Amino acid sequence: MSLKYSILGLLHYQPMHGYRIKEHIEQNFGHMWSINYGQIYPNLKKMKDEALISMNEEICQGEKGPPRKLYTITDKGRAEFQRWLAESPERGMLLRDPFLMRFVFFDFGEDERSLELVDEQIQSWENQLARRYANLARWEGAGVYVRLMAELGVKTNEVLLAWLKEARQEIAAEAGLESRENVTAFLKTE
Amino acid sequence: MSLKYSILGLLHYQPMHGYRIKEHIEQNFGHMWSINYGQIYPNLKKMKDEALISMNEEICQGEKGPPRKLYTITDKGRAEFQRWLAESPERGMLLRDPFLMRFVFFDFGEDERSLELVDEQIQSWENQLARRYANLARWEGAGVYVRLMAELGVKTNEVLLAWLKEARQEIAAEAGLESRENVTAFLKTE
DNA sequence: CCTCTCATGTAAGACGTTACATGATTCA
DNA sequence: TGAATCATGTAACGTCTTACATGAGAGG
Numbered sequence: 001m002s003l004k005y006s007i008l009g010l011l012h013y014q015p016m017h018g019y020r021i022k023e024h025i026e027q028n029f030g031h032m033w034s035i036n037y038g039q040i041y042p043n044l045k046k047m048k049d050e051a052l053i054s055m056n057e058e059i060c061q062g063e064k065g066p067p068r069k070l071y072t073i074t075d076k077g078r079a080e081f082q083r084w085l086a087e088s089p090e091r092g093m094l095l096r097d098p099f100l101m102r103f104v105f106f107d108f109g110e111d112e113r114s115l116e117l118v119d120e121q122i123q124s125w126e127n128q129l130a131r132r133y134a135n136l137a138r139w140e141g142a143g144v145y146v147r148l149m150a151e152l153g154v155k156t157n158e159v160l161l162a163w164l165k166e167a168r169q170e171i172a173a174e175a176g177l178e179s180r181e182n183v184t185a186f187l188k189t190e
Numbered sequence: 191m192s193l194k195y196s197i198l199g200l201l202h203y204q205p206m207h208g209y210r211i212k213e214h215i216e217q218n219f220g221h222m223w224s225i226n227y228g229q230i231y232p233n234l235k236k237m238k239d240e241a242l243i244s245m246n247e248e249i250c251q252g253e254k255g256p257p258r259k260l261y262t263i264t265d266k267g268r269a270e271f272q273r274w275l276a277e278s279p280e281r282g283m284l285l286r287d288p289f290l291m292r293f294v295f296f297d298f299g300e301d302e303r304s305l306e307l308v309d310e311q312i313q314s315w316e317n318q319l320a321r322r323y324a325n326l327a328r329w330e331g332a333g334v335y336v337r338l339m340a341e342l343g344v345k346t347n348e349v350l351l352a353w354l355k356e357a358r359q360e361i362a363a364e365a366g367l368e369s370r371e372n373v374t375a376f377l378k379t380e
Numbered sequence: 381c382c383t384c385t386c387a388t389g390t391a392a393g394a395c396g397t398t399a400c401a402t403g404a405t406t407c408a
Numbered sequence: 409t410g411a412a413t414c415a416t417g418t419a420a421c422g423t424c425t426t427a428c429a430t431g432a433g434a435g436g
Contacts, residue, residue: 017416018415018416018417019415019416020415037415037416037418038417038419040416041417066413066415066416067415067416069416
């Protein structure tokens with residue numbers, strides 16, 4: 001389980017409560033982790049029991065909002081994190097994408113519907129790319145590694161998009177379907 | 191659960207038994223799916239019960255090797271697959287990589303150890319790239335989508351590698367560490 | 381005969397998701 | 409007062425991993 005280590009890593013920046021941790025992970029590791037309360041709270045409890053983090057119940061300390069539990073990383077937590085960080089990473093990359101999962105089987109589907117799904121995906125990845133540019137700007141002043149990571153996010157997204165747009169052309173040609181733009185151009189010259 | 195649909199997709203090519211399905215998924219979707227027998231056999235059983243696939247126990251039909259169970263996709267299975275294939279994909283991409291997971295926290299680690307891990311990863315991704323080039327060649331005659339998918343595999347891998355090599359330079363500079371090559375070069379001119 | 385690979389399977393437990401329950405604070 | 413948001417939590421369920429058990433055939 002490496003959600004544990006994501007949490008320990010995050011707590012290096014500042015003490016946080018569960019709700020905030022979830023927000024951070026969703027914003028910063030959203031493409032790596034899909035997180036939910038059913039994971040976060042039991043994990044925090046377990047990590048507290050193992051003394052990797054400590055909790056102090058700040059009831060309305062900041063005066064605003066409902067009572068929350070602030071978690072701080074302990075020395076034991078830091079040590080455990082360092083041990084993990086210096087380890088050679090285990091098994092390889094997992095890239096699981098529901099679109100790509102289907103794409104690889106589009107040879108067995110209807111080309112017209114495939115093109116629709118491709119267009120939806122182009123839109124979706126364009127939105128994602130915009131969000132990643134925003135991230136890049138937001139982490140301008142952060143550490144080297146965080147910045148490099150944000151750059152990777154942009155780069156992989158750009159490759160994905162470029163590939164899918166090229167693919168679209170090829171699929172449309174193969175299927176004998178014209179893109180809306182080409183059809184319009186054709187009608188104009190007619 | 192979309193392992194189900196991967197299996198239904200694979201069975202469009204030819205009838206297969208569990209062991210072979212696992213091999214295929216590992217080779218062709220290895221970067222998407224990590225699969226094991228604890229998943230494959232219960233799934234096949236369940237899918238057979240739902241009549242999405244049918245099984246005939248070919249005991250030494252091919253004469254070679256131990257008895258195996260050949261699964262064939264049924265019409266119901268094809269219909270279910272078509273329904274899934276034409277659906278708009280659900281939630282987005284999940285890219286979970288144990289190296290990248292650590293990388294984003296290297297600001298809290300020792301630069302020297304980080305560089306070692308980066309070098310290990312460059313090696314690992316170079317090996318992976320070689321395998322993906324091989325895949326690309328192997329699927330020359332396959333359908334458009336399969337070929338495009340293989341091309342994406344190569345492209346993303348290339349971006350990852352290029353990024354990590356650039357990152358390595360930056361990290362080494364930042365840490366004031368020379369690469370072994372540079373040190374050697376220095377000693378030679380001395 | 382012994383070992384390796386091919387092949388099928390199960391059981392226990394770790395991990396993840398969904399849905400729900402609870403309650404405080406904020407703002408209209 | 410009622411709705412939205414912030415915040416914590418749990419229970420049930422589903423999925424995935426690990427480890428093990430079994431056994432046939434191939435080749436030295």
